[in-house]
Amino acid sequence: MSDYFGAVIERMRQGERFLVVSHVNPEGDAIGSLLGLALALRSLGKDAVAYLEDPLPGIFEFLPGSETIVHTLDGEAPFDATFAVDCGQMDRLGKNFNKFEGMGPVLNLDHHTTNDNFGELNVVFPDASSTGEVIFDFCKEASIEITTDIAINLYVAIHTDTGSFRYSCTSEAALKKAGELVGRGADPWMISTQVYENHPASKYKLLARVLSTLNIIEMEDAKHLIATLYVTDEMFESTGADKGHADGFVNYARGIEGVEAGVLFRETGPDEYKVSFRSKGDVDVADVALGFGGGGHSHAAGCSVTGELKAVMERVVGALKASLAG
Ligand SMILES: [Mn+2]
Structure with a gap:
């Protein structure tokens, strides 16, 4: 059960120093919501520290406020409260963050259906396309003016989580909010060129290797196809690509005509694979992922499976086939 913003706004008004x-x-x-909210708090004269445990991907360095993100909390005095954004579980905020003793009460703002309400106050809107939408609503309710710098961050949040307004979470509300953000100075083409037309060449070299692993499997019912891709450590090493560069490659598998489910297998250790699923809707891939100890949404899910690549692929494809037959 989620609270509305009232209690969160009250905490914000009472406090002076916040961690986001x-x-x-x-x-x-995650990044657009983090920075949008941090800038909103600062616009009220509050002290807001923006923290990410992991490095900021280079494509997001253009975001206003990104230069203020810190990656350590060593030496930080206690905060009046901590805003956690776009995160369903406390442990996903990072090991070091969880060791930090000065976080104060946690105010949880999110849109994941699987959010376990780990905060002292929780505002979780599963119908929102993105946490960017939740922060947008928060600003409106708290009468915080959405400046151009805030608008750019929230636009990126909504734009990326809707897959550039293509995924099933794309709604009238998401588009209306994005429209208002454009009106407030977020420039769609500037943002698109930064986020989508700015990839390192190594990513494309990796993509070429990964696409060459494409395998299309016909189902017995002759109605559905499954497409698989895989990526190994050797492919990352030989192309010089970063691990994060394979994020989203699974969408190429789903994007094929007649394919119901796309799967990407990514080597994460000796005989260990991270499996990403995308479906068009006839199969609930969260259900399939759950069978391997993972989870997610019905159209997008993931899990980890141990074993030799060929065996892992057979097990996962077998589970998908069983799910499609059911
Ligand atoms: Mn999100």
């Missing part, structure tokens, strides 16, 4: 945090392996919604 988001999850490890941060992506556009």
Whole structure:
């Protein structure tokens, strides 16, 4: 059960010094929401420290306020409260953050259906496309003016979590909010060129290797196809790409005509694979991932599976086939 913003706004008014945090392996919604909220708090004259446990991906360095993000809390005095954004579970905020004793009460602002309400106050809107939308609503309710710098951050949050307004979470509300953010100075083309037209060449070299592993598996019902891709440590090493560069490659598998489910297997250790699923809707991939101890949404989910690549692929594809047959 979520609270509304009232109690959170009350805490914000009473406090002077806040920590704002988001999850490890941060992506556009985590970073845009983090910075949008930190800038909003600062615009009220509050002291807001923006913390990410992991490094900021280079494509997000253009975001206003990104230069203020810190990656350590050593020596920080206690905070009046901590805002956690775009994060469903406390441990996803990072090991070092969880060791920090000065966080104060945690105010949890999110949109994940699987959020376990770990905060002292929790505002979780599963119908929101992104936490960017939640921060937008928060600013409105708290009468905080959305400046151009805030607008750019929140636009990136909504834009990336909706897959550039393509995914099933794209709603009238998301588009209306994005429209208002454009009106407040977020420039769609400037942002697109920064986020989507700015990739290192090594990522494309990796993509070429990964696409060459494409395998399309026909189901017995002849109605559905499954497409698989995989990426190994050797591919990262030989192309010079970073681990994060494979994020999103699974969408190439789903994007094929007739394919119901796309799967990407990524080597994460000796005989250990991270498995990412994307579906078009006839199969609930969260259910399949859950069978391997993972989780997610019905259209996008993930899990970890141990074993030799070929065996892992057979097990996972077998589970998907069983799910499609059911
Ligand atoms: Mn999100």
